[in-house]
Amino acid sequence: MNAHQLAHASFSIYQDAEPPEFWTAYFDVQPDIAIIKGKPFVTPSGRLSSGLGRIGVWGIKSKQHVQSDLPEPHLRYLIERLALPRADLPELLRRTNARMCFFCYWDNENGDRMPDVADDIRQMMESMGGTIEIDEYR
Known part of the structure; x- marks a missing residue:
């Protein structure tokens, strides 16, 4: 793996109705x-948080599993790991008042790269009620 990849992604569900399990x-x-709202949680560094979770979060990341400087492979x-799309997921999100999101990290220090998300991925997330966010670092 590169010490510093120029792209990676995560998938998260934010809600308080169901526990992470x-x-x-x-x-x-x-x-x-x-993360469970109102409870301490394990931080990315592996330590117990000093504060309590403000919202319930369940998520996975691509960074350790995909070696690419482009967002699409991540x-x-x-998508493959989570077996998306899932026909019952939109209703489950509504029932739990959840928000679902792909979050893409995009390192573009030189300003010469354009992040691109394939149309089929955008359409799939929109059809299930999710969003795709790109966080560009310059």
């Missing part, structure tokens, strides 16, 4: 992050 069972995937990895 619910989403772990639903996707049959162990999360990289699991997103495709997450």
Whole structure:
């Protein structure tokens, strides 16, 4: 793996209705992050947080599993890992008042690269009620 990839992505569900174990069972995937509102949580550094979770979060990341400086391979990895799209997921999101998001990290220090998300990925997320956010660093 590169010490510093120029792109990576994560998938997160934000909600307070169900515990993280619910989403772990639903996707049959162990999360990289699991936070329960009002409870301490494990930070990315592996330490216990000094504060309490402000919202419930369940998520996975691509960074350790995909070696690419483009967002698409990272997103495709997450889609495959989570078996997306899922016909029952939009209703489940409504029932739990959840928000679902792909978050793409995009390092563009030189300002010469354009982040691109394939139309089929955008359409799939929109059809399930999710969003795609790109965080560009310059």
